[in-house]
Amino acid sequence: MATERMRVLMGAEPNGFGPVAKLAAIARLLPDTCNQFIGTGIALDFARLNRGGFDDVLPSEALESNPSLIQESDFGIVVMEPDLGFSIFSSGRPFYLFDSLFDFWVLPRGLAPVLAAAREIRRVGAAAGSQIYHSFNIHERKLMAHAFATRSFVQNYPGVAERVEEARSLGVDNIEIVGSMVDLIETSAASKAPAGDGWEMLVNLGGVQNFAISFNHNDHYIDLVESWTRRFLARESSCRKITLCCGRYRQPSEERIGQGVLRRELLPHDRFIAEVRRTDLYLSAPGRTAIHEAFQLRRLPLLLPEQHCNQLQNLQALRGTLIGDNALQLEKILEDYQVPEDDVLGTRMIIERTEEIASSSRLYERFDRELSQRVEWMRGLGEREREAALTELEPLMSGTDLSTVLRKVMAEMSERRGRGGD
Numbered sequence: 001m002a003t004e005r006m007r008v009l010m011g012a013e014p015n016g017f018g019p020v021a022k023l024a025a026i027a028r029l030l031p032d033t034c035n036q037f038i039g040t041g042i043a044l045d046f047a048r049l050n051r052g053g054f055d056d057v058l059p060s061e062a063l064e065s066n067p068s069l070i071q072e073s074d075f076g077i078v079v080m081e082p083d084l085g086f087s088i089f090s091s092g093r094p095f096y097l098f099d100s101l102f103d104f105w106v107l108p109r110g111l112a113p114v115l116a117a118a119r120e121i122r123r124v125g126a127a128a129g130s131q132i133y134h135s136f137n138i139h140e141r142k143l144m145a146h147a148f149a150t151r152s153f154v155q156n157y158p159g160v161a162e163r164v165e166e167a168r169s170l171g172v173d174n175i176e177i178v179g180s181m182v183d184l185i186e187t188s189a190a191s192k193a194p195a196g197d198g199w200e201m202l203v204n205l206g207g208v209q210n211f212a213i214s215f216n217h218n219d220h221y222i223d224l225v226e227s228w229t230r231r232f233l234a235r236e237s238s239c240r241k242i243t244l245c246c247g248r249y250r251q252p253s254e255e256r257i258g259q260g261v262l263r264r265e266l267l268p269h270d271r272f273i274a275e276v277r278r279t280d281l282y283l284s285a286p287g288r289t290a291i292h293e294a295f296q297l298r299r300l301p302l303l304l305p306e307q308h309c310n311q312l313q314n315l316q317a318l319r320g321t322l323i324g325d326n327a328l329q330l331e332k333i334l335e336d337y338q339v340p341e342d343d344v345l346g347t348r349m350i351i352e353r354t355e356e357i358a359s360s361s362r363l364y365e366r367f368d369r370e371l372s373q374r375v376e377w378m379r380g381l382g383e384r385e386r387e388a389a390l391t392e393l394e395p396l397m398s399g400t401d402l403s404t405v406l407r408k409v410m411a412e413m414s415e416r417r418g419r420g421g422d
Helices: 017-029 041-049 060-065 082-091 113-125 126-134 138-147 160-169 222-235 269-278 288-297 309-319 345-359 362-378 381-390 402-418
Strands: 006-012 034-039 054-058 077-081 095-099 151-153 174-178 199-206 241-244 255-256 260-264 281-284
Touching: 006 017, 017 041, 017 077, 017 095, 017 281, 017 288, 017 402, 034 060, 034 138, 041 054, 041 082, 054 060, 060 241, 077 082, 077 362, 082 095, 082 126, 082 138, 095 345, 113 126, 113 138, 113 160, 113 260, 126 138, 138 151, 151 160, 151 199, 151 402, 160 174, 199 222, 199 269, 199 345, 222 241, 222 255, 222 260, 269 288, 281 288, 281 362, 288 381, 309 345, 345 362
Parallel strands: 006 034, 006 077, 034 054, 077 095, 095 151, 151 174, 199 241, 199 281, 241 260
Antiparallel strands: 255 260
């Protein structure tokens, strides 16, 4: 008699494509499980567009109206969504936490009080401890969730190892550093580049949605880069096509500019990966998922300026590497550019200063010049130089392979099922 498939409840932070893309990678690597996605916002949109490893895709309201979805699951897998993790923990079900920004979360009171609160919640129980949990801000809860998880896995990046060591010194020893949490499985191939002279560019602007940015609201960044691509195509006759990939472009569009074509589109993830593989030049907003994807694909990206505080930290952490030193940060464009460490205040300042560039002819000309020079520099790099630049990232971004981690998870859950779920 065949063993019933394990049911896995899954969720991801809804502030961009990165967390849910990691969850999709995890889902596709799990062997013979029934994966049920629960989410909202851009994460829900991504899961609907990229159903690959998900058996069911439901909005968060489904869990609110039917809390038994947790109890009906064998275990949970959560990517940077602490409140769902806390709900699974409160139900007594095991859950595994995956976090690609472990070093980024801002802790005004430090890590020790956060982990002490987690120990107190475990002592008094989740029901009595709910008020304690919700007294902490979202960044603190993201760290606290690691203490509630059956096991947690954090994606490597500069600063991660130091915070893991601090957590271990405070008694949390269930955290493992892993390598890239990315999905590189292709189910459709990109079309071959047309014959003849010329080259193509792919520009990845991601799907950022957070407390301050949404599509067509405060996303001056997208307007700025799109304006630059138009100007670039108008004067560079050798560039035959630029593809702008972004969550805002849900309705594909295409227009001829000069001798080339500008295409705007939200690509399904498998097609996007195929395009990264085939394009002549890859430009990307400095999201950590995009950086890890390019690293694993052995494609050197030209990193665009930061859209928010986390992307600024991503760029700063890569200083001293070729990819980091040649990225275009806003500090290269703006005078008196000082960003507060606070995530909310800092992100709002980045938005305001980006709008300033877009609305000032002087600053826009500087942006155009700086980015165009970097494009020319990138096009001039040889394969050996590109590979060397990627190789220097290996100690900063490598760790246990994701498929190895998931085999470990399934072995633990199979053993638990064999014991009757104790």
